[in-house]
Amino acid sequence: MQDLIIATIPLLIALTISCFRYHLLEPHRLRLFTWFLMATFIVQTSGYFYSLAFKKSNHFIFNLYTLIEYTFYPYIFSKTVKAPFTKKLIKVALLGFVLFYIYQIFLRGQFFIYNSLTSNIGEFLTLICCLCYFADLLMDDELIVFFNTPMFWITTGIMFAAVGDFLYMSFFDYIVNNNLDPKGHIYSIMETALSIIEYGFFCIGFTCKKTWIKAN
C-alpha cells in the first residue's frame, strides 16, 4: 500500500495540475494528457485493489493498459512532429504495434499473463517517437524556447521513464523466472524514482508560461 501511495503521489499532482490548467493547455491535444493521467491513475489503483480484493492476478489490467499507454504516446507524437515523413513513420509504427499487440495478447492467448515483450516493444516505439520529436525541435527553423514549450518537458518525462524502464523490462521474464528480485523491491524503487521524474516533468510542462503560444 505504501509503495502504491508513494508512486501515485507524483501522478496525482500532475493530474491535479493538468485539471486546473485544462483550458490553458495549448495546443488542444495536450488536454488529452489529463484524460490519460486519469486513466493511468484508475488502472494503477484498480490493479492494486483488484488483486487485494479478489486475490487474483491483475496482469490483464496492465496488459490492457499497455495498449492504452503505447498507442497514446505515438498518437500524440504523430500529431506534434512537423516533418511529414516522420509523421508517416510514426503512424505506420503505431499500426504495426497494434497488430503485434493483438497477435501477442489475443491470438497467442496471453491476456491473463503479463506480456513484457509487448510492453518492451511499446517502450521502444515511444523512445523512437521521443527522439524524433527532439530531432524535429533541433532542426526547426523557428525560434523555440524550451522553457515555454510544454511538449518538450512532457517528452523529456516520457523519455526518462521509457529509458529507465527499458532494461529491466527487457529482462523482466528472466528476473521473475530466476527470482532475482523476490519481493520486487528493486522494481518498486525504480518505478517510484522514474514516476517522480516523469510526472515532475509533466508538471513543468503543464505549468509552462502561455507566452510560447503567442510566439507561435
Added chain:
Amino acid sequence: MDKSELILAICLVTLLVLLLTVFMLFMLFWQRAKSNRFINERETMKASFNEQLLKSQLEIQEQSFNTISMEIHDNVGQTLSVLKVQLNIMDQQDAMNKTLLAEAKQNVSKAMTDLRDIAKSLSSDRVQLSDLPDMVRHELQRINQTGIIQVSLNTVGDEQAIKNENKLILFRMIQEAFQNIIKHADATTVTVDFIYDTDNLKIEITDNGKGFDNQASTYKQHGLGLQNIVKRAAIIGGKAIVDSRIDIGTTITIITPYE
C-alpha cells in the same frame, strides 16, 4: 556473471543510460540556444535590410522629386515661357510669321519630349524593369548635363541579373557616391566601371578630385555618406572599400554577390 549480479548490472546500466539521456538533453539545449541565436541574428539582419531598403526607396524618391522639380523649372518651364512670348508676338502681328510659328512648334515638341522624359523617370516600374547599368547611365546623363563633371560608364564581362531589392540599394549607394563627389571632391572626371566576375559584381567609382586622408578623423566623423555606403554594402552581403589619396582622387569599390 552470477545471476544475482545481473540485477545490479541492470541497475547500473540503467543509471548510465539515464545519465546519457541527461547529457543528450543538455546538448539539445545547447544546440537549440545556438540555433536561436542564429535565428535572432538572421531576423535582425532581415529587419535591418528591410529598413535600409525602405530608406533607399525614400531617398531615391526624394532625389527623383528634386531632379524633376529642377527639370520642370529649368527646361519645361523655360521652354513654355519662350513659347508664351512667341505666341504673344504672333498675337500682336497682323500677318502670320511662318518662322516664328515653326519655332513655336519646335518649342512645343521640346516641352513634350521633356515631359515624356519626366513621366518616364517618375514611373515606379522604372527601377524594377531597367537594369542597374541603365539606371546609372540615366543618372550619369543627368550629371553630364550640368556640365560640372564629365562622367563615363564602362561594363566588363557578361551582365548578370541582380535581385530587385539589392539593385535598389546598390543604385542608392552609387547615387550617394555621386552626391559626395559633386559636393566635396572638386573633381572634373568620374568613371564608373561595372565588372561582372563569376560570383560577384564589382562596381568601381573613381574620381580625380582632391581626395582625403583615409585615416583622418574627418573621414570617420563627417563621412556619413561613405559610412552609409559601407553599411549598405554589408547589408546586401557585400562590401565597400574606400581608397582615397590626397590630390589624386578617390576610388569607391563595391563588391556584391549576384544572389
